[in-house]
Amino acid sequence: MEKKLDKLDVLEQKVNNFEKEINKVWTNIQDQNKKIEERFMVVEEKAESSDFNLGLTNDKLITMQRENNALKDDIVYLQSQSMRNNLVFANIDESPSGVLENTEQKLREFLEQNMKIAKEQVERMAFERVHRMGNKIPGRTRNIVAKFTLFKERELVRKQWKTLDKTKYYVHEQFPKEIIAKRRELVPKMKEAKRNGHNAWISYDTLYVNGKAQRDERS
Structure with missing residues (x-):
């Protein structure tokens, strides 16, 4: 091992x-x-x-x-x-204006308490950077983006997403805005495929149904 x-x-x-x-x-x-x-x-x-x-x-x-x-x-x-080593975390409570926030420590606590990752594993994780996204807006909680030093640790965290099911929190990969737009267009098709009993998922900017990539008919 x-x-x-x-x-x-x-x-x-x-x-x-x-x-x-x-x-x-x-x-x-x-x-x-x-x-x-x-x-x-x-x-x-x-x-x-x-x-x-x-x-x-x-x-x-x-x-x-x-x-x-x-x-x-x-x-x-x-x-x-x-962005391949990045994950975005949504709805993690943000410190009030004027209060200095240790964003990395807050994320580590979230990984342990909310995503049920062992404390020893969380303590060993290394980050290149952990920060809030965008400018602070009163009444809104900014997402946290974390750049993991090791891709395998990013994957370990990403695969724990089900622990956040039925909570206000969620975690997802980070993509450029162009890819996000393409993925949003594919979501309805993915949901329809699942309703029809197929195994469907989106990887990067491509929809897969039963393991087969669904290409745009216009391309």
């Missing part, structure tokens, strides 16, 4: 190194995306000129738009990879 854990630690280190490389690639892609958008604007301005060949302009615009969309998809994917 210790050897397997050591191998898992080595694998987690490789994943962390990979994430660092992803962040570098992400930065480069964002720079390329900005340049393409600038080129796109220049081409649009030229298209307004009567001296510019309209047919050629349309071809270039279509090509550049496709490139731009592809880059945006890459950026969204890289964002999701940078």
Whole structure:
């Protein structure tokens, strides 16, 4: 068992190194995306000129738009990879304004008391960061986002979600806003499949029914 854990630690280190490389690639892609958008604007301005060949302009615009969309998809994917160790916790009571809150300690207490994770395991867990999301709004409780150092510990916590059933609390993975929008569109289809007796779930931005990915008919 210790050897397997050591191998898992080595694998987690490789994943962390990979994430660092992803962040570098992400930065480069964002720079390329900005340049393409600038080129796109220049081409649009030229298209307004009567001296510019309209047919050629349309071809270039279509090509550049496709490139731009592809880059945006890459950026969204890289964002999701940078969030792979994150979990979002909702409705954990927040300290009043003016009171300093130890968010990480509050989360550890929640994991132990509400998610029924052994105290020893909770104490061993390592976080890169634990913080409230967004600006404080009177009368509202901000979600807590936790970035786990180890993916296996994130998974251990995520799989305890059923302990929060029938409570005001819930926990979910963190995704870029584009992926969240796609997942919301798939929820009604997932519920319908379940009502029809199928085994259905959503993974990333894809609906699976009885183990088979359900692709968008328009794609």
